[in-house]
Amino acid sequence: MSPYEEVILEHWRNPRNKGRLEAPDVDVVEANPLCGDVVRVQLKVRDGRVEDVRFDGRGCAISQAAASLLTEMIKGKPLCELKGWGDEVLLSALGGVIKTRLNCVLLPLRALRKGLSSR
Amino acid sequence: MIDVRAVRADFPILERKVDGKQLVYLDSGATSQKPRQVIEAVARFYQEHNANVHRGLYQLAAAATDLYEGARAKVARFIGAAPEEVVFTHGTTEALNLVAYSLGEARVKGGDEIVVTVMEHHANLIPWQVLARRKGAKLVPVGITPEGELDLAELADRVTGRAKVVAVTHVSNVLGTINPIPEIAELAHRVGAVLVVDAAQSVPHLPVDVRELGADLVAFSGHKMLGPTGIGVLWGRRELLEELPPFLTGGEMIREVWLERATWNEVPYKFEAGTPPIAQAIGLGVAVDYLSSLGMEEVRRHDLRLAARALEGLLARDYVSVYGPPAPEARGGVVAFNLRGVHPHDVATLLDQEGIAIRAGHHCAQPLHRLLDIPASCRASFYLYNTQEEVDAFLAALDRVWKVLG
Numbered sequence: 441m442s443p444y445e446e447v448i449l450e451h452w453r454n455p456r457n458k459g460r461l462e463a464p465d466v467d468v469v470e471a472n473p474l475c476g477d478v479v480r481v482q483l484k485v486r487d488g489r490v491e492d493v494r495f496d497g498r499g500c501a502i503s504q505a506a507a508s509l510l511t512e513m514i515k516g517k518p519l520c521e522l523k524g525w526g527d528e529v530l531l532s533a534l535g536g537v538i539k540t541r542l543n544c545v546l547l548p549l550r551a552l553r554k555g556l557s558s559r
Numbered sequence: 560m561i562d563v564r565a566v567r568a569d570f571p572i573l574e575r576k577v578d579g580k581q582l583v584y585l586d587s588g589a590t591s592q593k594p595r596q597v598i599e600a601v602a603r604f605y606q607e608h609n610a611n612v613h614r615g616l617y618q619l620a621a622a623a624t625d626l627y628e629g630a631r632a633k634v635a636r637f638i639g640a641a642p643e644e645v646v647f648t649h650g651t652t653e654a655l656n657l658v659a660y661s662l663g664e665a666r667v668k669g670g671d672e673i674v675v676t677v678m679e680h681h682a683n684l685i686p687w688q689v690l691a692r693r694k695g696a697k698l699v700p701v702g703i704t705p706e707g708e709l710d711l712a713e714l715a716d717r718v719t720g721r722a723k724v725v726a727v728t729h730v731s732n733v734l735g736t737i738n739p740i741p742e743i744a745e746l747a748h749r750v751g752a753v754l755v756v757d758a759a760q761s762v763p764h765l766p767v768d769v770r771e772l773g774a775d776l777v778a779f780s781g782h783k784m785l786g787p788t789g790i791g792v793l794w795g796r797r798e799l800l801e802e803l804p805p806f807l808t809g810g811e812m813i814r815e816v817w818l819e820r821a822t823w824n825e826v827p828y829k830f831e832a833g834t835p836p837i838a839q840a841i842g843l844g845v846a847v848d849y850l851s852s853l854g855m856e857e858v859r860r861h862d863l864r865l866a867a868r869a870l871e872g873l874l875a876r877d878y879v880s881v882y883g884p885p886a887p888e889a890r891g892g893v894v895a896f897n898l899r900g901v902h903p904h905d906v907a908t909l910l911d912q913e914g915i916a917i918r919a920g921h922h923c924a925q926p927l928h929r930l931l932d933i934p935a936s937c938r939a940s941f942y943l944y945n946t947q948e949e950v951d952a953f954l955a956a957l958d959r960v961w962k963v964l965g
Contacts, residue, residue: 449963475904475920476934499934500902501964538908 445535451505456512461494466559470551472543477503481511481551485559489518495548502541507548509533514552523556525549561853561861567944569594569849580914583949588732588760588893588940589918590782593846597785600845604838612837613811613828627837630844631827637847638777639768640794646827647840650791651759652682654778655726657793657830658755659686661803662724662776666753669695672721674752676701676709676738677930678731681923683757687726696723703930707734707883715746722752729761729772733924733938734883735866735890737761744773753799759783762792764862764891764942766855769794781839785846790839793830800826807832858943862892865941865950869894872954878961882931893940895922898957901964903937909960915953 461467466483477499484492493515495507510530514522530549531537537545567573570592575582584592610620612627628642635642648654667673673687677700691698699722701714709727718725725747730737740756747754756774761767763784769777776799781790795803805812805823812832814822823829850858867887873879873896882895898906907919918938921928928935939953 452964475902477902500904502905502908538911540911541904541908544904 445537447509447533447535448502448505451508452501455495455504455508457494457515458496458508459494460496461492464494466555468551468555470547470554472499472503472547475500475544477544477547479503479507479548479551481507481548481555483514483555485519488520489516490514490522491516497548499547500541500544502537502544503547506530506534506545507551510548510552519556519559522552561857561943563861563944563946566594566853567946569596570944571595571598573944577914577916578912580912583913583915583952585915585917585939585941585945585949585953587763587783587942587945588938590788591763591785591942592944593785593787593842594849596849597787597842597845601787601838601842604841609838611834623837626841626844627835630840630847633844633847634792637851638762638792638794639770641797643826644794644797644800646793646795646800646830647835648778648791648793648830649789649836650782651757651778651780652791654791654793655682655755655757656686657806658776658778658795659690660806661830662753662755663690663694664804665802667694667696667723670721671696671723672699672717672719673697674699674701674714674717674722674725674727674747676703676714676727678703678709678734678736678924678927679726679728680732680757680759681925682759683726683728683755684926687724697721700926703734703736703927706885707731707736708889709736709738709743711739711742714743718746718750718752720750722747722750724755725752726755726757728757728759729767729777730758730764730891730893731883731924731927732760732893733895733922733927733936735893735895736883737765737889737891741771741773748773760891760893763850765859775799781843781846784843785849786843787836787839789836790843792843795826797826800830805829805832809833811835853943861943862941863887865945865947866890866892866894868947868950869939869941869953872950873957876954876957876961878965879957882936892942893938895936895938897933897936898961898965901960903935905964906937906957906960909963910953910956913952913956913959915956917953 461482464482465485479497610623612624758779762779777794782788809832903919
């Protein structure tokens with residue numbers, strides 16, 4: 441069997457930064473109602489940078505793995521840089537995602553954008 | 560017994576590969592594949608007979624009309640009906656919208672009740688919701704038993720003198736449950752309600768005689784029974800069809816037109832406004848020929864063998880939950896299930912990488928999934944071209960999915 445990209449399976453089995461922050465500066469939930477995937481992203485911001493991050497959620501392996509990977513990617517990054525991120529930043533980090541599952545991959549990124557939009 | 564090897568030779572798509580793997584198509588509940596006889600009939604119509612129907616005075620148009628009406632006669636014979644009771648629509652969804660609109664206009668007033676079930680496909684639910692809102696009528700839902708059968712005791716309670724319509728699926732597209740339509744017809748008719756049956760999952764898979772069903776209106780789609788997309792059927796008792804006002808209006812459905820008013824054509828043409836899906840209807844006629852030549856009893860037996868094998872394999876795996884009746888005889892050819900803690904979309908994507916096509920999602924039955932308390936489910940569905948080997952390959956692949964994601 442040709443499985444999901446190893447990076448997806450690895451993050452699905454060992455999610456990074458999963459849980460909750462106390463008094464987060466950004467706290468946002470995004471969902472795909474059609475498949476029931478839910479991702480919550482919380483950020484602690486200091487000096488315009490992501491000082492700390494957590495995600496939580498439920499759903500398919502791809503959405504949850506993408507959320508886990510995204511938290512690793514954004515930690516320490518300035519918000520102004522994150523605001524400029526297109527889909528391809530996450531897609532290439534995941535290494536080739538099946539086109540039928542783009543919505544799953546992009547769910548955490550949509551959550552992040554929603555959280556940053558007011559800042 | 561169906562010679563599945565000979566049948567498969569009629570379906571060109573079954574030879575194709577997906578990423579180098581042999582296609583195993585287990586999603587006939589969504590749409591069936593098409594035999595070359597149907598594909599060729601559609602192409603032949605466009606190459607040799609294409610003209611509009613019921614209008615032209617030239618020979619080509621007469622031939623096209625004969626083919627179109629010939630298809631209607633074949634479909635009528637297939638379900639034990641008279642040709643004038645067979646309305647061609649674009650599919651089950653349009654047929655049910657037609658019924659909800661026209662029956663709603665003729666029979667439903669404020670305060671009346673429309674009885675539906677929680678196992679309905681959205682196509683047999685939303686039109687009734689819209690009608691209820693439009694008329695100030697009340698939608699009355701009927702639940703299911705823990706085994707996934709329709710709760711007939713509750714249904715009997717809910718079908719009261721206020722009920723004008725009972726809308727129910729013949730075979731659930733998720734649970735696979737076969738509902739006892741003749742029994743439900745008795746309950747509905749006892750209080751003078753009209754029984755509307757969504758037969759999209761039954762007519763392709765079971766021998767269905769509309770007279771024996773006892774329903775008043777029955778809808779199904781061509782594309783789930785080897786025919787083209789874009790063609791569906793509404794069967795109705797003649798006197799009821801005559802009573803109902805038209806749904807779509809325009810050309811073909813009229814008798815005489817003045818600037819300010821019009822009179823309607825006779826049934827079934829009253830319900831076929833505009834140029835119908837002619838090639839698709841002819842293709843459906845050939846699909847019906849194909850099914851009839853095999854015999855629907857045999858088609859049912861074949862489906863049942865495959866569903867029973869799948870069901871047995873799924874129930875034997877402790878990481879799998881199966882939805883719907885455990886007895887294969889109580890079901891059509893669909894089996895819905897989940898792998899513990901694994902999202903169905905992941906299951907479908909991983910199976911796809913082995914060339915195995917199943918459906919994952921809510922299958923246009925969100926209220927049912929909410930009741931089962933799951934966001935979505937996997938569904939494998941079988942048809943006359945599937946083999947026992949394909950069922951075994953599917954079960955073995957599930958074990959590999961479980962190893963990766965479980």
